[in-house]
Amino acid sequence: MSAPKVQLLLTGNELMTGDIVDSNSAMMAQVLKDIGLGINRKVTVADDLALLVSEITYMASTSDILIINGGLGPTVDDLTAQALALAIEEELSQHPQALTHLTNWCQQRGAELNGPNLKQAILPKNCQIIANKNGSAVGFSVRYNQCDIYCTPGVPHELETMLIEQIIPAISADLPSELITDVTRLQIFGLGESSLQKIINEQLPQWPTTIDLGFRAGMPLLEVKLTTNTKKGLALKSIWQKKLANVLGDHLIAEIQEKPKSLAEHLLIQLQQHNLKVTTAESCTGGLIASKLTKVSGSSTNFEAGFVTYSNEMKTAMLDVPSDLLEQYGAVSEQVVVAMARGSLVKSAADITIAVSGIAGPNGGTEEKPVGTVWLAWGSINNIKTQCLLLPYKRVKFQEFVAAIGLDLLRRYQQNITSIPNYIIERSFTEQ
């Protein structure tokens, strides 16, 4: 028995106008691949009832599984339920389970259940509800013409939770048992996609064809996925995974079990284990590192304060950076960033710190210190390390990278890793 044919139907005017780039279908492809399924065909249309009805009718007749994404919202241009009802010749009616969900959703938020919201409970009769933890729109599914049709919300995190927790388990329960799939995902920081591909080509040229290697460039972590669909691949996997881990060295952050963790989470877990507190002294990242740490729930155990010292005066006022250092060396200098690090440790009584001062651009660069220059200082009061980097990114991406590198340097410090990360080898900068 062969794998079922899967098709996707995406709906939304915003997908047709180029206002947004569709990332949902790539995500759906990734999670379907985890259970050994590929997507056969994908159609995207605007919010147009006649077009939707004809697409659904045709796609349901040429696939085993049809996933419809988008068009579940409360506004008049959300047409999925109506189109599906017409396509499968079923009436629309108020679904009690969907109504309960909407009522609870509004109640929890102290909001009135209004007409537009109520529309989200009007669904094809006899459909199965797919719960939505994260939004007002429930998903729903019907079986029609030997095709399982799943209707899902367009909001990415609502879709993702629904897929992983409900749709994928439902689909895989129906899969023929001889289909096997084994997926391992690795989190990497400090190696780009093309560097990594080159390293693998050179150092692991015999990589077995039965283990599919996929890359997913995230910001800032890169994800590498080893997928195998054969017994032979499964047998070979652990040895090749070990070889790959060897080659990655300290750039390998973790093997992802369930939900991938951020750099800040990895760091906070270590700090928790050692009962240590961290602080931040930020100039060019303007609070981004502190904000990444405090996104993590429970971070208050290991983070008490952060200093956003954007101007020279405030570096002195908040962190006691001597003003003569600022005058003599400038704000973007080893001397100042070390003083910021020291000041933040003294003022916060934290155990370790990360201090950054750089030129995010687009203005403010000079010949000696061009846009993209950043000084970092990190460590504990008796052991402060420093590094200057030149990062070839525009403002927002520059800030994201400095924040990520800052967190990674603390992770390495905390784990006593002495090898030099790739981003220092590649981006190390000596002022002109």
Add this chain to the structure above:
Amino acid sequence: MSAPKVQLLLTGNELMTGDIVDSNSAMMAQVLKDIGLGINRKVTVADDLALLVSEITYMASTSDILIINGGLGPTVDDLTAQALALAIEEELSQHPQALTHLTNWCQQRGAELNGPNLKQAILPKNCQIIANKNGSAVGFSVRYNQCDIYCTPGVPHELETMLIEQIIPAISADLPSELITDVTRLQIFGLGESSLQKIINEQLPQWPTTIDLGFRAGMPLLEVKLTTNTKKGLALKSIWQKKLANVLGDHLIAEIQEKPKSLAEHLLIQLQQHNLKVTTAESCTGGLIASKLTKVSGSSTNFEAGFVTYSNEMKTAMLDVPSDLLEQYGAVSEQVVVAMARGSLVKSAADITIAVSGIAGPNGGTEEKPVGTVWLAWGSINNIKTQCLLLPYKRVKFQEFVAAIGLDLLRRYQQNITSIPNYIIERSFTEQ
């Protein structure tokens, strides 16, 4: 005469596996929009000859313009020329102009014109060549069944140059002269999609059908788009846009000209005009507000420092919040958030501030102050305003909303807006 129907056919295994996100079609939509054309329907398939032939056949019969993207490369899985030839029942033959291009291309690079490259010159007989400045694959077009079919390369910058320099001029030369397109985008903060739909339904029930209303839920700003393709719509637009603006009130942030601005950008522009400095005192948002401000280039003119005071001790150490206030009222209280606001103004010498203290969760809630409670204080030293809200969002979304609301409250303060925003009406909270 109405606008021609445009469809896109994208081909490539990498588009189906989720390994890459398709950005080409958004780019195509943008450049087509510039000449008043929308994309009607978009189909994506893997590199499969039979599937490609059937898609091309069907799409050519249901559109006036069909753009095929991808599948022009030298490898065996590049099948566009072959599929098109089969679909339009035309022979394949070596195209002299394509051969010249390939010969020159290889010569300039000192490379041998090999078999796989030569395949790129085998095209449907009588097709028109579209030159490719940036790559080895020429594009080509044919007219079949009243449909203009353009075949384009998958590499984004090759596609873009070809589109802008050749395909778009060719298409627009054929367009009826009476076609018009007018798009206006409005930025809104503080009204959700369903509230907005309800308001429009109730207060503007006669909304003209000639003006298309589109919503795009962003985080945190909502975008509303008015599009019209008719002279009647254009004539009606300014009056209905004014009516809509009236209904939106102070929730309308701006009419988007080119690139939409963030809440922080809007605020910083106002501060610049009045030569004022802003600071931040953040507990539950942990640096997020400061980071949003400093993302904006040039923000250093109006932002010198931010205080991330996560623990009680650090609220006292950094902002002089009296410890008896913390003991008596708790960190999430009007008294403490006002003291934070004052402290931040005194310590930074800024003109205005936003201070926030709340319970982001998932832990730390009590009966009187459940998870989602937040106290905000904002304004200048002699005029500090306060508000308590209960926001029904999980940690990260809670932080995003508090940050956005903080920035919006400063915008309203700065503009002397006295009307009460919807989020205060809906989410105002009095401790139990």
